[in-house]
Amino acid sequence: MPRTITIFDTTLRDGEQAPGCSMNLGEKIEVARQLATLGVDVIEAGFAIASPGDFISVREIARSVRGPIIASLSRALEKDIDQAWEAIRDSERPRIHTFIATSPIHMEHKLKMSPEQVVEQTRAMVRYARNLCADVEFSAEDASRSDPAFLCRVFQVAIEEGATTINVPDTVGYSVPDEFAALVRAVREGVPDIDKARISVHCHDDLGLAVANSLAAIKAGAEQVECTVNGLGERAGNAALEEIVMALKTRAESFDAVCSVRTTELHRTSRLVSTVTGVKVQPNKAIVGGNAFAHEAGIHQHGMLANKATYEIMTPESIGLPHNEMVLGKHSGRHAFEERLESLGLKVDEADMAGIFAAFKELADKKKVVSDRDIEALALGRTRASTKHYALDRFVINAGTNLSSTSVVRLAKLGGSLSEHVAVGDGPIDASFKAIDKIVGRSIVLSDFSLGSVTEGKDAQGEALVRISVDGEHFNGRGLSTDVVEASIQAYIAAINSMVSETGVRDAARNAP
DSSP: OEEEOOEEEOOOTTGGGSTTOOOOOOHHHHHHHHHHHHHEEEHHHHHHHHOOOHHHHHHHHHHHHOEEEEEEEEEEHHHHHHHHHHHHHTTSSSSEEEEEEEHHHHHIIOOOOHHOOOOOHHHHHHHHHHOOSSEEEEEETTTTGOOOOHHHHHHHHHHHOOOEEEEEEETTTTOOOOHHHHHHHHHHHHHHTGGEEEEEEEOOTTTTTTTHHHHHHHHHTTOEEEEEEEGGTTTOOBBBBHHHHHHHHHHHHHHHOOOOGGGGHHHHHHHHHHHHOOOOOOOTTTTSTTTTOOOOSSHHHHHHHHOOTTTSSGGGGGGOOOOOOOOBOOOOOHHHHHHHHHHTTTTOHHHHHHHHHHHHHHHHHHHHHHHHHHHHHHHHTOOTTSSSSSSEEEEEEETTTEEEEEEEEEEETTTTEEEEEEEESSSSSHHHHHHHHHHSSSSOOOEEEEEESSSTTTTTEEEEEEEETTTTTEEEEEESSHHHHHHHHHHHHHHHHHHHHHHHHHHHHHHHO
């Protein structure tokens, strides 16, 4: 009988800690709901004490998302644990995830604690957390650079005090697979009460080995893997959820282990996370990259025509990749449109449907053919996640060779008032952004900007991704239009809306009960 591996997703915590990957409250809830649909076992919703915004997002996810365990990270400190518990206590399945470093370098230079002090802090804080919550996970930060005997001692103390999961992190991505597997085996054999807790691993990708180390750990007996969608995370990122899941599925005979993830939701989940974070997936990324199922070489194409198994070890359908091309157009009705969304695995709330269908009809007037990829982009691009404090009413640009670009932009503010400004810039997009800055009245830094096409052809939708910085904080926005200038303006406005919404969240958190 294959073992069942617990999939612990930390996209909303560790993934969001990657530079520029911040999400607003609505986006976090949307991602959490999709993770529940995907079938992950645990969602680490955030680090509750990190900021008022983090606390309120963890709390709202705990209150609104059903199915998975909802966890909050906390240092092994009473104030952190209290904040984590307050954030997750309304979840139907709460978990406190507390940690302390155990490597010599961390204990000496970061914690400035002796090994004995770390042991006693572990004992006291796991006991404290266990008195609040029945499900407690304990992590030994930088476990892969810790003394194995000391690590086992700390884990034994954590289990004695009620930890139900003990986590072995490769915090700085230092380990290699055989070494990491040996560490997991050492924990299994060296912790007397290990049968009373689940062994988890959390691997970073600094040497490009996070997935390999995680899979080696599973073979060595690990029962939970911690990972992120698209491998997002600090520095080089975390182990990629989609790669671990598909390795277990595709090479089942090698691992004798299964998981509960619905693989047909992987593509949609990847696209959603990419959309809300503004971080594109590299084309050659395993499983969910744009080229993962593309075959250009003649010899490959010949083999594929003869038998797909010659060059595909998994099918596009197995990860939910849209493959039925179109055909919808301006005469298509709402029923047909809704059926297409359903066939693509795109779940849209009724409150959003009217707006998405209207956007589809508008696009159909501009394009002869609306493809599945166009529809997917429209559905994923809905802006329900943040309030429209500003909306584009109209813009006019004047640009050309040997001519300074000017842009006149008029925005509708929340409440219905209109505000218009003109600006000169280095090209129509720069001029438009400067005009919007005047309307908003804030000092906004454009920290990243990219343009791409959703489909092929001159009439393809342009997808703009924008990252702005305001007072040292980053916010993302996405815009979609057959006009790349309009797409860019929409993306910039979306990022500003996210910024204004987050300010409101922080104000609400200060007054929260």
